[in-house]
Amino acid sequence: MNKLFIYYSLTNNGDKVADYYKDKGYDIRKIEVKKKLPKIFFFRIMTGGFKALINYKEKLINFDNNIDNYNEIIIGSPIWFDRLSTPVRTALNKLNLENKTIHFVLYSGSGTGKKAEEFINKNYSSAKITILKEPNKYNDELKKLD
Ligand SMILES: Cc1cc2nc3c(=O)[nH]c(=O)nc-3n(C[C@H](O)[C@H](O)[C@H](O)COP(=O)(O)O)c2cc1C
Numbered sequence: 001m002n003k004l005f006i007y008y009s010l011t012n013n014g015d016k017v018a019d020y021y022k023d024k025g026y027d028i029r030k031i032e033v034k035k036k037l038p039k040i041f042f043f044r045i046m047t048g049g050f051k052a053l054i055n056y057k058e059k060l061i062n063f064d065n066n067i068d069n070y071n072e073i074i075i076g077s078p079i080w081f082d083r084l085s086t087p088v089r090t091a092l093n094k095l096n097l098e099n100k101t102i103h104f105v106l107y108s109g110s111g112t113g114k115k116a117e118e119f120i121n122k123n124y125s126s127a128k129i130t131i132l133k134e135p136n137k138y139n140d141e142l143k144k145l146d
Pocket of ligand 1 (some may be wrong): 008009010011012013044045046047048049065077078079080081082083084107108109110111113133134135
């Protein structure tokens with residue numbers, strides 16, 4: 001059966017993970033949002049952190065939620081304010097992951113994301129979770145996916 005990596009990335013760490021899975025034969029679907037976070041670091045962190053805190057519903061661009069042809073789904077998300085990013089939270093609401101093998105690959109500045117893990121354990125109890133510390137900076141982190 002086919003395997004799919006669905007992910008969001010604002011600053012390209014997720015794209016590096018996508019390249020890894022592409023090489024392994026996965027199909028790739030990148031989540032795109034209508035309104036990106038501000039470019040200036042301070043405003044980006046404040047806006048994204050607040051959005052994550054209130055579980056803001058993003059407007060996604062052409063998100064294809066048909067995953068009928070796949071039995072293994074990997075979800076990739078940056079960590080925002082210790083949580084899943086809001087583009088990924090919004091996409092998850094549109095996906096029926098029942099009866100799928102699910103793996104979450106998270107990428108963060110610290111290599112942790114406690115609230116995100118709690119959310120996944122509560123809502124997708126069978127899912128495997130791997131957290132990477134910014135793979136663009138720390139190449140070896142991708143080895144955790146082998
Ligand atoms: C709005 C925002 C909030 C963030 N919050 C956290 C955080 O709580 N903990 C952490 O370790 N990193 C945090 N980061 C850093 C990102 O998780 C990290 O840089 C990640 O690798 C980005 O992935 P991307 O480049 O694919 O977007 C945050 C970044 C942004 C933009």
